[in-house]
Amino acid sequence: MKNILEAKNINKYFRNPVLFHVLKDISFSITEGEFVSIMGKSGCGKSTLLYILSTMDTDYEGDLYLGGEKITGQSGEELARIRNEQIGFVFQFHYLLPEFSVLDNVMLPARKLGRKSFSQIRKDAMNKLELLGIADQAHKKASQISGGQKQRVAIARALINDPKIIMGDEPTGNLDSKNSNIVFDIFKKLSLEEKLSLLVVTHDLDFAKRTDRIIEMADGLIIDHHSKMEEESL
Amino acid sequence: MDRLRVILDITRTHLLARIKQSGIAALGVTFGIGAYIIMMSFMTGLNGLLDGLVLNRTPHIHMYNEIKPSANQPVDLYEAFTDQLNVVRSIKPKKSQLRIHNALPVIDYLEKDSRVKGVTPQVAAKVFYLAGSNELNGAVNGILPHKEDALYNFGDYILDGTPQDLVRDRNGILLGAGIAKKMSLSVGDRVQVSTTSGGIFPLKIVGIFQSGLAEIDNIQSYVNLKMAQQLMGEGNNYITDINVKLKDINIAPELSKTYAKQFEVTAIDINTANAQFETGTSIRNMITYAVSITLLIVAGFGIYNILNMLIYEKMNDIAILKATGFSGGDVRLIFISQALVIGFIGGLLGLVIGYGVSVLIDNAPFETEALPTVKTFPVNFNPMYYVVGIIFAMVSTFLAGYLPARKAQKIDPVEIIRGQ
Numbered sequence: 302m303k304n305i306l307e308a309k310n311i312n313k314y315f316r317n318p319v320l321f322h323v324l325k326d327i328s329f330s331i332t333e334g335e336f337v338s339i340m341g342k343s344g345c346g347k348s349t350l351l352y353i354l355s356t357m358d359t360d361y362e363g364d365l366y367l368g369g370e371k372i373t374g375q376s377g378e379e380l381a382r383i384r385n386e387q388i389g390f391v392f393q394f395h396y397l398l399p400e401f402s403v404l405d406n407v408m409l410p411a412r413k414l415g416r417k418s419f420s421q422i423r424k425d426a427m428n429k430l431e432l433l434g435i436a437d438q439a440h441k442k443a444s445q446i447s448g449g450q451k452q453r454v455a456i457a458r459a460l461i462n463d464p465k466i467i468m469g470d471e472p473t474g475n476l477d478s479k480n481s482n483i484v485f486d487i488f489k490k491l492s493l494e495e496k497l498s499l500l501v502v503t504h505d506l507d508f509a510k511r512t513d514r515i516i517e518m519a520d521g522l523i524i525d526h527h528s529k530m531e532e533e534s535l
Numbered sequence: 536m537d538r539l540r541v542i543l544d545i546t547r548t549h550l551l552a553r554i555k556q557s558g559i560a561a562l563g564v565t566f567g568i569g570a571y572i573i574m575m576s577f578m579t580g581l582n583g584l585l586d587g588l589v590l591n592r593t594p595h596i597h598m599y600n601e602i603k604p605s606a607n608q609p610v611d612l613y614e615a616f617t618d619q620l621n622v623v624r625s626i627k628p629k630k631s632q633l634r635i636h637n638a639l640p641v642i643d644y645l646e647k648d649s650r651v652k653g654v655t656p657q658v659a660a661k662v663f664y665l666a667g668s669n670e671l672n673g674a675v676n677g678i679l680p681h682k683e684d685a686l687y688n689f690g691d692y693i694l695d696g697t698p699q700d701l702v703r704d705r706n707g708i709l710l711g712a713g714i715a716k717k718m719s720l721s722v723g724d725r726v727q728v729s730t731t732s733g734g735i736f737p738l739k740i741v742g743i744f745q746s747g748l749a750e751i752d753n754i755q756s757y758v759n760l761k762m763a764q765q766l767m768g769e770g771n772n773y774i775t776d777i778n779v780k781l782k783d784i785n786i787a788p789e790l791s792k793t794y795a796k797q798f799e800v801t802a803i804d805i806n807t808a809n810a811q812f813e814t815g816t817s818i819r820n821m822i823t824y825a826v827s828i829t830l831l832i833v834a835g836f837g838i839y840n841i842l843n844m845l846i847y848e849k850m851n852d853i854a855i856l857k858a859t860g861f862s863g864g865d866v867r868l869i870f871i872s873q874a875l876v877i878g879f880i881g882g883l884l885g886l887v888i889g890y891g892v893s894v895l896i897d898n899a900p901f902e903t904e905a906l907p908t909v910k911t912f913p914v915n916f917n918p919m920y921y922v923v924g925i926i927f928a929m930v931s932t933f934l935a936g937y938l939p940a941r942k943a944q945k946i947d948p949v950e951i952i953r954g955q
């Protein structure tokens with residue numbers, strides 16, 4: 302299986318207020334279409350790791366590969382392009398631009414990429430909203446829809462440029478179990494049907510159990526990988 | 536192109552979402568640019584008017600014969616005294632003539648000079664104006680009216696008449712306004728003029744001359760060149776003054792020296808005659824720019840403040856944009872373009888308001904003795920000021936927007952996202 306994401310010996314330190322070794326020699330990889338979850342106690346470094354993997358944080362040691370291409374050391378401009386084109390990011394809090402319509406929010410990354418015509422992008426965005434079951438909200442302002450809807454808009458936005466991988470930092474952390482299930486089903490479907498890789502930080506064991514693999518972290522270290530079979534015993 | 540469009544869309548949404556603040560920021564620019572246009576149009580209009588007062592009616596080089604003692608006294612020529620200190624007391628000027636020697640060939644020569652725009656000969660005559668038993672001291676200048684008008688806008692200073700009236704009437708006179716008032720004379724009346732040699736000439740008043748300077752208007756009148764020569768009892772080669780207008784005023788000092796030597800006359804150039812004039816113009820310009828720049832700096836601080844506030848409010852938006860693949864440069868462009876839009880709209884409005892007020896000023900009544908033909912305030916509608924104005928607006932808002940935009944460019948999205 303082809304590796305989509307590969308981390309090699311990632312180390313990160315915080316120097317403020319005191320020197321703190323937050324990520325310790327993290328190495329792992331994710332293959333195409335694989336749905337991986339990360340679990341671990343609060344403060345163990347999951348978010349920090351995700352920011353590095355998503356190329357937003359460049360202050361680390363070690364090497365990072367995306368689709369076989371080395372990411373580490375690339376310029377800020379280049380990293381922005383990679384984020385735009387190959388990575389979809391979903392946050393715990395529904396980060397939308399409040400003054401724009403739902404549709405505009407979904408369209409923005411594609412318009413930045415500039416690979417398709419405006420009308421094509423519009424059509425794609427509507428399709429993604431449809432896929433997430435919120436096409437009827439398309440023309441509302443992003444500030445005027447519910448939390449669960451916002452989260453689905455954020456996922457639609459993450460999908461708009463057909464990325465290689467989606468990363469989520471507790472994307473269901475703020476949702477009730479019904480909405481949480483909807484999001485999980487969408488992720489699962491994307492991984493199966495679109496061969497999309499997913500890396501999702503979660504506290505929800507039920508959610509994690511249904512993914513292909515669980516990476517377990519503690520104190521900045523990966524302490525275990527649980528594959529599908531083992532998950533049953535958790 | 537598409538990239539720019541998406542950035543401009545974001546810019547527009549941001550600006551429209553806080554239309555009040557954006558509008559106030561734009562109004563700051565409007566005041567700055569409006570004031571610049573108004574002051575510039577008015578000040579330079581005023582400069583133009585003063586140019587009209589001084590520059591346009593003053594010859595660039597004025598040649599005449601000055602009666603003065605000879606620089607070299609006979610004793611200087613006597614060889615035996617060359618190494619002595621010679622003191623000559625109470626020198627009197629030699630009897631000499633006011634006429635310019637060989638005036639007609641000199642005029643011919645000057646008119647062929649490629650640096651010269653025009654030459655006007657004049658004959659100055661001392662006279663008395665007679666009315667009943669009153670005698671008024673005065674001076675009459677013989678001129679070529681159409682030429683004076685073409686070169687020095689002579690017609691602007693004639694009330695109730697034109698230079699053409701003088702051309703038509705050989706015995707006509709353009710009487711000084713002060714004289715006309717003192718003697719209760721008006722156009723169509725006759726005035727008698729007696730010369731120093733005793734002749735009396737009845738002349739018909741074809742117009743009133745008013746320079747605005749009382750000491751001139753109280754003595755000075757104009758007649759045809761021929762008439763003045765007749766008053767003096769001289770022929771047509773009697774010329775006392777030659778006025779030269781140059782194509783380039785800046786060579787006047789140099790050229791006047793050349794002419795003085797070449798024609799053995801006294802030649803005064805305009806720069807020497809009006810040395811203080813340039814200073815006034817440049818000081819007025821300086822004041823205009825100082826005020827406009829001050830207003831724009833104030834407007835600039837307004838924009839700086841508002842953008843800083845906007846960026847602070849928009850931290851989340853900036854983090855999202857960066858997380859979804861907009862580069863730091865894109866984010867900077869979003870905020871700089873907001874500043875530029877504010878500058879452009881505010882500046883444009885400033886131009887419109889500046890133009891409107893200029894039109895109002897241009898139509899406001901303004902009467903001055905000095906320029907009898909001027910009825911309203913002078914305003915200069917030079918399109919250049921409008922071009923400079925809008926460039927001013929854009930540059931100052933760019934500078935005001937640049938620092939906040941750079942701050943936005945450097946915002947670390949991780950820090951913002953973590954902060955939630």
Ligand SMILES: Nc1ncnc2c1ncn2[C@@H]1O[C@H](COP(=O)(O)OP(=O)(O)O)[C@@H](O)[C@H]1O
Nearest residue numbers: 315317318323342343344345346347348349350
């Ligand atoms: N900017 C920072 N400076 C110093 N320490 C930080 C900073 N951000 C996070 N940390 C610390 O790093 C550790 C890992 O944080 P994080 O990755 O957010 O944990 P989590 O696994 O809960 O997502 C925590 O102990 C946190 O206090």
Ligand SMILES: [Mg+2]
Nearest residue numbers: 347348349470
């Ligand atoms: Mg976290």
